[in-house]
Amino acid sequence: MTVLDAPAGSAVPAVPGRGIVPVFVRLKLTLLRNGLRQSSGRRAAYVASLVVTLLFAVAQVIGLVALRGHAQAGTLVVLLTAVVALGWAVMPLFFPSGDETLDPSRLVMLPLRPRPLIGALLVSSLIGIGPLFTLALALGSVIAVAHGAAAVVLGVVAVPLTLLVCVALARSVATANIRLLTSRKGRDLAVLSGLVIAVGIQFVNFGAQRLGRAGGLSSLEPLADVVRWLPPASALGAVGSASEGAYGTAFGQLLVSVLALGGLMWLWQRSLVKLMTSPDGSTLAAAEPSARRSGGDASGSGLFSLFPEGRTGPVMQRSLRYVVRDPKTKASWVTALAIGMIVPVLNAVQGSGSVYFACFAAGMLGMQMYNQFGQDTSAFWMVALSVSSTRDAYLELRARALALLLITLPYTVLVTVVTAAVLGSWTALPGAMGLSFALLGAMLATGALASAQFPYSIPQDGAFKNVVPGQAGLAWISIFGGMIAAAVLSGPVIALTIWLHVADHQDQLWLLLPVGAVYGAFIGWLGVRLAAPRAAGRLPEILAAVSKG
């Protein structure tokens, strides 16, 4: 159909519903081609990933075909499909803007009806490496488990169905995610989701160790019995059931996947319509009347009123408020607090730890001192304008370190005591605590210096981006160089600890507590002192470095 065929008098050539499918497919291919044209690095990366995926897909098909007839084939197939489907569901959360053709905000102004649009978007989503991989998996799975004519017929339906459910799942999650991200509260929540994963990984890690000991694929059998009924694995489960002659079960399983596809499409369409027709959530939030308490003043009440006047008090107050209110800062704090507790305590519970593992908490929390100015984002200009001397910079950094200590000191004590209690080795407690203090001081010192010398931007959107492209090297230098330097700086206290243990002076281990505390305080002070002139002299450079997010 060409423009010439359009009825006279209509400004826009009327495109019939299915007519937009090729348009979207072509758009997707064009975007892909233009994206590859932009840089040879990107092209190389794409070709490499394509080759690897193809090899992987082929290997997978061969592997699955080889499994044909194996007793565990059915179990493996449904579990693999479930894992891949989970990947499809989680992917859009990690890469929310992965596909421009699917970004509804770009389509808002076009005269498109939701139903044909969804169809076209679904078809264009099928183009890419991911769908190819999934197709290979589904195909291989059917070959592995299909026995008999009925199963083969079911398999022919199950392969595209599996693929479609996966793609629809990814699209509905992505659209729902975008909807969530249009409000400030939603964005804050999304940033915090990173921490759920960070902490979750710790538990998965410990869980996997357990599973590894229990052994064997057969232990996953009960899990597979459940997954067999979950879409899209149920489509392949149906093929398996049909092979065994359980046609009723097969029909039921297939129906579950079909219904799931319908449900997902319906959800996707609903979110998409809402997204394209309702105002941006941030507008709504700004228009809302203030629901917070009225009265009171900025000097704060309770704890905050005890803070010193001058620069120290307000800076500490702002730092602590940001720990609670800024999603990025909060996420990194909660992660540090959680992991700082989980690692030593879980190790102690499993009987493989030592009280000295509690130093891990000090290390994790001390990391919060790094990139202090990056945490300010470009709002650092307000600090830069009020810092006119080395003294100002010293007070600024010292106040930030004090705010940090207000949380880290009690927490370090808590973690050390809990770890010692779980292990029941109270004699090592003062030593571990002293060592923690020394380490904390060293982390504060190196953190202050790194903040002044190697500042970098923290992107404010997305839960998993902590460095702006191009500054990753800077971030690594800052954090790893700093951690090594901190370890070296706490060397004297570490050496003393080792010596006390080796020379059998266990009764004098308590000495480490005062020594570590004094040494940590001194090193921390020295670091801030040395960082101050660097920060004061590099204000414009720091501002430029932290404003890239």
Next chain:
Amino acid sequence: MPDQAESAGGTDTAGVAPAPPPAVRVEGLWKRFGEQVAVAGIDLDLPAGKFIGLVGPNGAGKTTTLSMVTGLLRPDMGRIEVGGHDVWRDPVEVKSRIGVLPEGLRLFERLSGRELLGYTGRLRGLPGAEVDKRATQLLDVLDLAGSQHKLVVDYSTGMRKKIGLASALLHNPEVLFLDEPFEGVDPVSAQTIRGVLERYTRSGATVVFSSHVMELVESLCDWVAVMAAGRIRAQGTLTEVRGDAASLQDAFLELVGAGARDTGDSLDWLGGAR
């Protein structure tokens, strides 16, 4: 006031009485970002006690210039003095005398409006009680009292500009630098901001603001510097810069050499039969 304006606006050598030092003096200022020259050796003498407009099209180098003048961006070359003090050699004197509202930089948005003012004022070394008193008055005048406990991140553009202006004014600076203070601001907020700025300059303080909206500059300023492609094309009182042109807009287009461009026949279908 009027005589002061003449001595500053006229030739700079003929003063009988010692002329007041310019609020801002810029000499041979350069800034280059890679290949791109953002500011190409500008000289400026901005008189004290005036409402000064720095005008120019997008990308003329206005923001770069203001960032360098306020000490937020290090120049490649050149000298900047505010109130007779070198910005880069004597930051203690300069930073206490200036107020800044930059464009495109964030505020501490996770503080409420009132908390932000409390924080900035105390950072500037004002006593707490005084900060709270001034903050209350500024919030009232700028029509922000109703949202003072809302987080700045939830503010609209106009409200952000107003709270930014309030934090820039809190320590009663001698010179106020505003980068595009009216950009994206609704007419009511714009009028409020105008009122506050006019009252502030009447007290003898200097306001330097950048804008690409000529009508605005023409109605607000008594002194103008025109910037294009990193250079100053003209500077002086509004009447001097405007010259014979009907409006500042016309004078400006002439200065930057962008006279009325005729679209010719190329868009003849636009507005034709549908």
